[in-house]
Amino acid sequence: MSGGPPPDEARVQTSDGWLQGVVAADHRSFQAIPYAAPPVGPLRWRSPQPAKPWQGVRDATRPGQRCTQSNFQGGVTGGEDCLFLNVTTPLGARKGLPVLVFVHGGGLVTGAGDAWNPRRMVQHDAIVVTLNYRLGAFGFLKHPSLDDPYAGNFGLADQQFALRWVRDNIAAFGGDARNVTLWGQSAGGVSVCSQLASPGARGLFSKAIAQSAPCGNAVLDPATAVERGLAFASFAGCSTEACLRGLPASQLVRHSDRAETFQVHRYATGKTWMPVAGTRALPLQPLTALQLGLAADVPLLHGGTKHEVRAHVTFSGQPVDYPKVIKGMFGKEASRILSAYPAGSNPGLTLATALTDYGAMVGACTQLPALKAASRGAPAYGYEFAEPAVRQFEGWPPSATHGADMDFLLDLMPTSFTPGQKAFADRLIGHWVAFAKNGDPGWPVYQGGIVQSLAAAQTGPIDLAREHRCGFWQTIR
Structure with a gap:
């Protein structure tokens, strides 16, 4: 590192240069820190490359550009120069703090690290890093003409590059580079499960949290990924890599994604x-990889919400023809499922309950084989988040839907807690930070389908396998 201005609470020197952040009443934040070179021009669909050092003091007081994605209005927002991360720390001169690196959700097509504010979590004596990674076709395109070893997994490569940046620089912020927890929710949880099995991530984190993304669920195989890559190229009007590289970013966003x-x-x-x-x-x-003992042997905190799929059924916005949906999904097994889960007065609620139990998209029963396999190599802790969401869906009973847990951990938008909810949020953050500190969230390791139920009114062990009828779903092929 080169010389520069004297450090203070708002200035930190990294391997690439000095940063000027913001000192707030209860935390410090440094935003839009480039952890890799902009993946533009010839670096589109290439593994990430080192960021270019800068002279002087870089402004780190405002969010960086988000990665290219569709917005709710059918337009395109963000851009390809988006490989930024954000570091939030408690106030005061600290050393050796545990570090949580958060990978955002959004179906691998939307979202950004700066959307999540970790100010409440860092007050528990931890550092939180949030990051952007390439999304959609920019991050996960696998096309026969792409010869990069990370083709189909550029988003994972970005996350690994960010973890290397953390390893090399987090001590300057007061963090312990040997105590890094990789943490993701939804699509971020899919990323964490994948990083557990990726050789390129080995040694870059010492603990993992996979939230609302069962590691028992499969990701794509190469043949399916190539088929989808060819279909995407056809959508873009291209058949060659050169053609795809020549298109503006806005033409490589498919709003249907x-x-x-x-x-x-x-x-x-x-x-x-x-x-x-x-x-x-x-x-x-x-x-x-977990079952063969070839995944990273690190402590794992793994779980989801009690009513995961209710959010997806609600967001679909369509009346639910429950028998038709089940028959379309399960074919000859549909009659058994319809008998086990009769529609009742709310077919949408029944569909969500059945698919949450099944868990092959998100949900419960596919968590169990992953917890069992992970526990052979390191401590594994299961949980179910059962506290109703702060923002409920009209016409539905109070539910712990997909994403309900995040309001209690990180701030996506201003949230008004009741005193009971605030106390529960503090307790929940305490569990997550305790796991980041020492690999133990404060309840027994996973065994035999028993996980920790987390709610404001009652927290304690439950039999997840029995609650979600996993014995029944094991008979469905």
Whole structure:
């Protein structure tokens, strides 16, 4: 590192240069820190490259550009120069703090690290890093003309590059580079499961949290990924790499991909863009790697919300023909499922309950084989978030839907807590930070289908397998 101005609370020197951040009343933040070179021009669909050092003091007081994505109005927002991360720390001169690196959700097609404010979490004596990674076709395109070893997994490569930046620089912020927890929710959880099985991530984190993304669910295989890549190239009007590289970023965003993130599928691989296993970057499916003892042997905190799929059914915005959906998903097994889960007065609620139990998109029962496999190599802790969401869906009973947990951990938008909710949020953050500090969230390790139920009124062990009828779902093929 070169010389520069004297450090103070708002200035930090990294390996690439000095940063000027913001000192707030209860935390420090440094935003839009480039962790890799902009993946533009010839670096589109290439593994990330080192960022260019800068002279003087870089302004780190405002968010950086988000990665190219569709917005809710059918337009395109963000840009390709988006490989930024954000560091939030508690106040005061600290050293050796645990570090949580958060990978955002959004179906691998939307979202940004700066959308999540970790100010409440860092007050528990931890550092939180949030990051952007390439989304949609920019991050997960696998096309026959792409020869980069991370083709199909550029988003994973970005996350690994960010973890290397953390390893090399987090001590300057007061963090312990040897105590890094990789943490993701939804699509970020899919990323964490994949990083557990990726050789390129080995040694870059010492603990993992996979939230609302069962590591028992498969990601894409190469043949399916290539088929989808060819279909995407056809959509873009291209048949060659040169043609694809010549298109403006706005023409490489398919708006239907964003809508797809809110649809109900039988399997997680029903989503258009996913990591690709059977590749140099990800040789094995995450569950297979865990079962064979070839995944990272690190403590794992793994779970989801009690009513995951209710959010997806609600967001679809369509009346639910429950028998038709089940028959379309399960074929000859549909009659058994319809008998076990009769529609009742709310077919949408019944569909969401059945698919949450099944868990092959998101949900419960596919968590169990991953927890069992992970526990052979390191401590594994299961949980179910059962506290109703702060923002409820009109016409539905109070539910712990997909994403309900995030309001209690990180601030996506201003949230008004009751005193009971605030106390629960503080307790929940305490569990997450305790796990980041020492690999133990404060309840027993996973064994035999028993996980920790987390809610404001009652927290304690539950039999997840029995609650979600996993014995029944094991008979469904």
